[in-house]
Amino acid sequence: MTRFNPLTADSAWQRVWDDRQTFAARDDSGKPQSYVLEMFPYPSGRIHMGHVRNYTMGDVLARFRRMRGYEVLHPMGWDAFGMPAENAAMEKGVHPGNWTRQNIATMKAQLKRLGFALDWSRELATCEPDYYGHEQALFLDMVASGLVYRKESAVNWDPVDMTVLANEQVIDGRGWRSGALVEKRKLNQWFLKITDFADELIEGLGKLEHWPDKVKLMQENWIGKSQGLTFGFRVSNGETIDVFSTRPDTIFGASFVAVAADHPIAQALAGDPAVAAFIARCKQGGTTAAELETQEKLGFDTGLTAAHPFDAERQLPVYIANFVLMDYGTGAVMGVPAHDQRDLDFARKYGLAVQRVVSDGDQTDAVFAGDEAYTGPGALVNSHFLDGMDVEDAKRAVITRAEDGGWGKGSTVYRLRDWGVSRQRYWGTPIPIVHCEDCGVVPVPKDQLPVVLPEDVSFAIPGNPLDRHPTWKHVDCPACGKPAVRETDTLDTFADSSWYFIRFASQPKDRPFDRAVAESWLPVGQYIGGVEHAILHLLYARFWTRALKHMGQLDIAEPFTGLFTQGMVTHETYKSSDGRWLSPDDISDGIETATGQPVTIGRVEKMSKSKKNTVDPEPIVDRYGADATRWFMLSDSPPERDLPWSESGIEGAWRFVQRLWRLFDGEGIAPGEGGDVALDRKLHQTILAIEQDIEALAFNKAVARIYELCTAIERAVPSPSRGNAIYTLMLLVAPMVPHVAEEAWAAKGFDGLIADAAWPEVDPALLVEDEVTIAVQVNGKLRDTLTLPKDMPREEIEAAALASDKIVRILEGRPPKKVIVVPGRLVNLVA
């Protein structure tokens, strides 16, 4: 009896797959195509357990589909631009490019050791000119199609690091690295017109049947479509304030108009020191969730009034208010306190009228009491021509009047903003634009692409190295030839990940992709990754794909027809007696090794460096091999839920791999059948179940099925059925534990690679049992079980149930009032 030794077998089979290009996808094989993709990693340095779980899931599906006769595209690459490389440059003095490429080399070697069935011939890294150059070409196409514009826009500016910060990098108003107070600064920034596609992006969600509802809902909320009326108030100073309202039906309940601090009306009054002081106060408010929660509604009465559109006599006070946002809707609102909580809080504070215009059942009084706004349905009251209508009819009626009167228009407003893609950073795709004093903004001609990042940059001083590079930005204007300067901003790295799945499908040298080839592979049938990308990455990729369709470059509307968001890998946490986080390595038998003090076991949490509860995959693979590691990733927890890492779990997986090997190492293993119908049945039921489980990505269930089959085989006496079951078992586990399967396949002398072997066929005749266990209940309580022939008629089942000793005893001779027979399942006797 031998043991399976992953130390030698893993690398040997990995080399064979590599040498034979086993997993290279052919564009022209004529087989049905299947595109399986996991979100490509950021090359942070080393792979973590989350990667292992993510890529194992995709790998099982890819290998399974290959065995089922598909030409499978399963590629891998690197989301290689981004801040961590620049941070490393600043902290360690390394070049971001060297740091990134070194990390890629390390992580690629680590991934290879897990034996993933990846097509490495299509590997790409977004930081290389042969990727980002094509991205620049696509950007220019978008410029030409009017999908790009430049606008002055406020950004978070860190005056110490001299860089723009994303909102997440501003903590309590300070830069996350420098700790400096962040300033709002206006910069000219490039924007992509994602809002042009807002409607399509919402509608498209409806067709994505194989996306989690949760993700679709998150995207829908993010886009945030609201329908209502945009209309103008005539103001006492002669100007007009446009407001947007989703509740035009409540217009007769309006008691004030409020504008944002940045609104032109407010700005025009800023000469008054009191107004200026109030505006300043509005701006200094914090932006954290907790602050917003507790922040008081503040208003400043401008003294101006606005005429009610239906009754010019009625003049509403105009306030500047801190809760009105300049960048949503028109930056001004009408306040209807009775039917909007925020307006009610404001009105009560400033003593404004609160008039009911929607009846809440029996409440019709014009005077609205209480501190809770009524936002439900009802009939309109105190509203002239609207009285008696329901809310929806009244909305339509007001919009019609506004449009007929020319003072307003039915409109749709989105929460989604255009995508600001400018980043004042070095390690990203250079925006291919030249600024010329005479010609203005000039796109770099495509034959001058790629605009390559200079390698000789310094991070010794803060700021954007591209901007202070001695020569890089100085070029001749492509239009007039006069000296000009390059755009020194780079693209948001989300641009890089918005089309990489297209480049994987087709990568000609001279253009971003070949349309026909890309269309043959796309859309991605199964995309797998973390929920953290539910909104931004997935929305940008959907937008980018639609933009390409809009420009006539690719006839694909949705990039990913199937999406799966996997759970995290978690681990117990440990704390020392004085409250420090401890790593599992610091502990033995509940005692901190260094101090001898007892350790507290904390919650099971996501693996993170700060909590010291990470487990590095590499030593695990060293010790247990790729297959045990993969098997553990697939076992126990449903893939969408968190997977708690445990030492005993990986030990169990290791034991199972050896258990498989013991079966594979036996005698008489060959295709065939006969001698043990029960085992034949179990086998075919298992094949079918595993097919269904893998397609549904329910790996934990497939794993349980395999265990059951193993037990059944171990208990069976030798027969052709048993040999066949073991032979088939090899094929069934091959997608999950490919190394031990490949090793056994070769050891038993079967042809070729098991990776190329065909998935076993299910024999439908063997799926049905000829005997079934019937539950016998009395009043719904289980009292007995009977083993009966499968096709027994109802009357006979009923008779068998009534004849049971236990049932006879319970019924005590009284006939049941009612008998329910569910063939194949149960008999329920109602006594």
Added chain:
RNA sequence: GCGGACGUGGCGAAAUCGGUAGACGCAGCCGACUUAAAAUCGGCUUCCCCUGGAGUGCGGGUUCGAGUCCCGCCGUCCGCACCA
């Protein structure tokens, strides 16, 4: 505050349509093999007042029958957040 998901043994979980709750794994216990250990194999393992009874967060309801459907609570987690 708004939106959503989830709640089943000591733990991870399973239960396709409303039909035998707890498959499978982990941990634990007992036994076999062994000089011994490891490995392996066999058995047990929801709880209790144990010939029976209770049980899927809590309280109701529908049904012959509810983990599953309905109503009302409680709890945990996630997303968004002054969105007019």
